[in-house]
Amino acid sequence: MHSRGSLLSTHVEIEIPFHDCDPMNVVWHGNYPRYLEVARCELLRLFDYDYVQMQESGYAWPIIDMHIKYVGSALFTQKIRVDAYLKEYETRLRIDYVITDCATGKKLTKATTIQVAVDLEKKEMQFVSPSVLHEKLQKVI
Numbered sequence: 707m708h709s710r711g712s713l714l715s716t717h718v719e720i721e722i723p724f725h726d727c728d729p730m731n732v733v734w735h736g737n738y739p740r741y742l743e744v745a746r747c748e749l750l751r752l753f754d755y756d757y758v759q760m761q762e763s764g765y766a767w768p769i770i771d772m773h774i775k776y777v778g779s780a781l782f783t784q785k786i787r788v789d790a791y792l793k794e795y796e797t798r799l800r801i802d803y804v805i806t807d808c809a810t811g812k813k814l815t816k817a818t819t820i821q822v823a824v825d826l827e828k829k830e831m832q833f834v835s836p837s838v839l840h841e842k843l844q845k846v847i
Contacts, residue, residue, distance in 0.1 A: 709789070709791040709793075709802055709804070711793060712791035712792060712793055712802070713792045713793065713795065713843070713847050714749065714752055714753070714791075714843075714846060714847055715749070715789060715790060715791045716745070716748050716752055716789075716790055717745065717748075717787050717789040717790065718745045718748050718787070718788050718790075719785055719786070719787050719788075719808055720744060720785070720786050721783060721784070721785050722780050722781060722782055722784045722785075722786065723782075724782055726740075726782075727781070727782045731782040732779045732780070733779065733780040733781070735774075738774055738776075738805070738815055738817070739772065739774070741786070741805060742772075742774075742788065742790075742803050742817055742819060744788065745788040745789065745790035745803060746790055746801055746803075748790065749790040749792060749801065753842045753843050753845065754842055755838075755839060755843075763836070763838045764825065764826050764827060764836075765823045765825060765832070765836055766824045766826055767821040767822065767823055767824070768821060768824060769819050769821050770798075770820055770821065770822055771819070771820040772817065772818070772819045772820070773817060773818045774816075774817040775815065775816045775817070776814075776815055777813050777814055777815060777816065778812060778813065778814040778815075779814070780805070780807075780814050780815075784807060784808075785807075785808035785809065786805050786806065786808060787806050787807075787808050788804075789803060789804045789805075789806070790802075791803070791804075795835055795839060795840070795843055796834070797833060797834055797835060798820055798822045798835065799819075799820070799821040799822075799835070799839075800818065800819070800820050801818070801819050801821075802816075802817070802818050803815070803816065803817040803818070803819075804816055823835055823836050823839070
C-alpha cells in the first residue's frame with residue numbers, strides 16, 4: 707500500500723481476537739483505535755521515537771483529534787492489515803491509516819489521528835514540533 711504524499715509508512719498485520727467482537731462476531735467499533743495504535747507505534751519506531759523515547763525527550767504527544775470512517779466490517783479470526791502513513795510533522799503529527807483484509811485487499815476502514823507535543827515540565831502545548839522530532843525524522847526521510 708502507498709499513500710500519496712506520505713513521508714514514511716509501515717504496516718502491521720493483526721488477527722481479530724474473539725474479545726474484540728460483538729455477539730455477531732463483528733469487531734465492535736470502539737476497538738479500531740487500538741489497531742491504529744499498534745500501527746502507529748510501529749511507525750514511530752521507524753525513527754526511534756515511540757512513547758518511551760517521547761517521554762525521555764521531555765514531551766508527551768496526546769491525540770487531540772481522531773477521525774474514523776468504517777467502510778466494511780472486520781470479523782472474528784479475520785487477518786487485517788493496518789497501514790500507517792506519516793503525513794505531517796512540522797507542527798503536529800498527522801498519521802493516516804488504511805485497514806484492509808489481508809486475504810482480499812478489501813478496504814475496511816480509513817482513519818486519521820492528530821497528535822501535538824506537550825512539554826511535560828511546563829504542561830504547555832507546543833505550536834511547533836520540538837527539534838528532537840525533526841532530528842530523528844531527518845535520519846530516515
